[in-house]
Amino acid sequence: MRGRRRQTARGAAALVLVLGITGCAPALPDSVIPGTKVVVGWAEQLTSVNAAALPTAGNIDIAAMTRGDFGDVVDGEFVADESFGTVTIVSEDPFTVRYDLAEPSWSDDIPLDAADLLLGWAGAVGYFPAESDAADAELGNAADSGDEADAETIVPTVDEFARSIDVTMQQPVREWQSTVSVPVAAHLVGAKALGIDDPMVAKQAVITAIQTRDDEALQKIGEVWNTGFSLGEGAEISEELLLSSGPFQVSAVNADSGVTLVPNPSFSGAATPMVARIDLVPPGDDPIAAVGTEIDIAQVAPTAANQQPVHELERKDFIVNTTYDNSVWAVLLNPTGIFTGAKARTAFFHAIPPNALTDGAAGEWRAAYSASTSVTTQAESRAYSIVSEDSGFMQTLGSTEGEPPLERQAAGVAAGSPVCVLYDRSSEFAAGAFDAMKTAAAEAGWRIVDCGADDYDAALKKHGWDAVIARVPIPQSPAQLAAAWGTNGANSITGHSDPARDELIAQYAQTADVYEARDIMAQIEATIVRAAVALPFASDPVVTVVDRDLAGVSPRNGTVAPLMSSATQWAVVQ
Numbered sequence: 001m002r003g004r005r006r007q008t009a010r011g012a013a014a015l016v017l018v019l020g021i022t023g024c025a026p027a028l029p030d031s032v033i034p035g036t037k038v039v040v041g042w043a044e045q046l047t048s049v050n051a052a053a054l055p056t057a058g059n060i061d062i063a064a065m066t067r068g069d070f071g072d073v074v075d076g077e078f079v080a081d082e083s084f085g086t087v088t089i090v091s092e093d094p095f096t097v098r099y100d101l102a103e104p105s106w107s108d109d110i111p112l113d114a115a116d117l118l119l120g121w122a123g124a125v126g127y128f129p130a131e132s133d134a135a136d137a138e139l140g141n142a143a144d145s146g147d148e149a150d151a152e153t154i155v156p157t158v159d160e161f162a163r164s165i166d167v168t169m170q171q172p173v174r175e176w177q178s179t180v181s182v183p184v185a186a187h188l189v190g191a192k193a194l195g196i197d198d199p200m201v202a203k204q205a206v207i208t209a210i211q212t213r214d215d216e217a218l219q220k221i222g223e224v225w226n227t228g229f230s231l232g233e234g235a236e237i238s239e240e241l242l243l244s245s246g247p248f249q250v251s252a253v254n255a256d257s258g259v260t261l262v263p264n265p266s267f268s269g270a271a272t273p274m275v276a277r278i279d280l281v282p283p284g285d286d287p288i289a290a291v292g293t294e295i296d297i298a299q300v301a302p303t304a305a306n307q308q309p310v311h312e313l314e315r316k317d318f319i320v321n322t323t324y325d326n327s328v329w330a331v332l333l334n335p336t337g338i339f340t341g342a343k344a345r346t347a348f349f350h351a352i353p354p355n356a357l358t359d360g361a362a363g364e365w366r367a368a369y370s371a372s373t374s375v376t377t378q379a380e381s382r383a384y385s386i387v388s389e390d391s392g393f394m395q396t397l398g399s400t401e402g403e404p405p406l407e408r409q410a411a412g413v414a415a416g417s418p419v420c421v422l423y424d425r426s427s428e429f430a431a432g433a434f435d436a437m438k439t440a441a442a443e444a445g446w447r448i449v450d451c452g453a454d455d456y457d458a459a460l461k462k463h464g465w466d467a468v469i470a471r472v473p474i475p476q477s478p479a480q481l482a483a484a485w486g487t488n489g490a491n492s493i494t495g496h497s498d499p500a501r502d503e504l505i506a507q508y509a510q511t512a513d514v515y516e517a518r519d520i521m522a523q524i525e526a527t528i529v530r531a532a533v534a535l536p537f538a539s540d541p542v543v544t545v546v547d548r549d550l551a552g553v554s555p556r557n558g559t560v561a562p563l564m565s566s567a568t569q570w571a572v573v574q
Helices: 057-066 114-125 134-139 186-194 199-211 215-227 304-315 342-351 354-368 384-390 393-398 404-410 428-443 456-462 478-485 499-509 514-531 564-569
Strands: 015-018 033-041 071-074 077-080 085-092 095-101 157-159 164-168 248-254 259-263 275-281 297-300 319-333 417-422 446-450 467-473 534-546
Touching (some): 057 248, 057 259, 057 564, 085 164, 095 114, 114 164, 114 186, 186 199, 199 215, 304 319, 304 354, 304 534, 319 428, 342 514, 354 428, 354 534, 384 514, 393 514, 417 456, 428 446, 428 467, 467 478, 467 534, 478 514, 499 514
Parallel strands (some): 033 275, 417 446, 417 467
Antiparallel strands (some): 015 248, 071 077, 085 095, 095 164, 157 164, 248 259, 259 275, 297 534, 319 534
């Protein structure tokens, strides 16, 4: 970071693209310390600079560093960035939201305006459906539906001079603050799709195409939206694709999947970078061993193999942070066969104490795992305490006044009845939880059968199991909530259905008030608790190890750019 290392084999020949920083370029923010560099072990890949069209983890990481936005979701709640603009409800009936830009600009000094907002809105509501929505399913950060825009969708009112649009929705929307973003530049889309070189004319052409529903123009714009920002493997990348509205801009994309970023001189947001360069490089086979020599930051899962090396670095004043990835370890039951009755399911859960499962699974990393009683909210979120208190988990599943063997007997399950438990054999944590479950359940008269699988995903889909030890994603949107816990949900593991839960999920999706939404989420969780189909027991941790010469690295909980979101705070200790 100080020039005493970071000399690697990644030379100029390995670069697919290098953007020159010329003498006439705008001055960097005063916060930047010249010559400083941070190297991050990064297991992802940049494949498109339109993360809304292709929301992979790598593309979202880069978008977090190179795109301004109205705010971010932090621990389940929206945190506004008014240096980019403001989002306000201007009418309750009809429900109308104003997205009003401050004065941000792209790195080519073309201002962001209503054209950029309108294009972002059109992409979010489905004007540009892609042939495949597989990437959407991976993280769920694009539009929740790949269907074409509804003919009844009301095109937003555009106030070009005020740099704002007013979006009228058919009903209140839970995610109203983040419905509109600016994934790509409208003037670039207009140039590539419609052949218009003048940026302001190109912007207006994009506005007109959306307002008039010009099918021919929209098809061309959609093609650019979906594929025009993809970075072809091995091909030279056009500099224009790498326009930035965020604190950093991409300066190089390397043949080994690495990415180099530098401060964006045109960025005028509240948080400006402090380091002059960030290199994202493949983490290698042993990223922990590389921290302090080849890389400055590494993120790893807690395993038996890396516990001691991480501890040794911590003893030498390296920084070790533990955050959580918006998933929870849980035991889920198949509500058929031996677990057809809710009493049998409840009796089984009472026989396998959550703490015992975590103790057996985590080993030396026990302190890194926090307890959880919810499959719908992250334990670190503001909503969690409300959901946990009101769901009735502790009274129903978290403790028992009776004896587990007697509960099993009262549920009509004979002693020694087999329970086929599926788990991923390649997961140390899952395997440890299984061993702990087997021991605990045996004391209550349950016979646990090892149904662990090497191909866990395939075995899970077959539903030939009675119970599964699974890492369950916490839903991040109403659509994901319905997919995981609604009737016939595409991502439902248990297959359990409840019409009352479906109604609550629909109500939640249309609740704009954050406090009302928390109460409804607690009611949704309560239906899952009463059904006794899920026993959450531990949030899944991510361990971040940071060189002692680097300050300000504050990873977030969650899956949306958890590390890169703090990049403007990174500083080399002089």
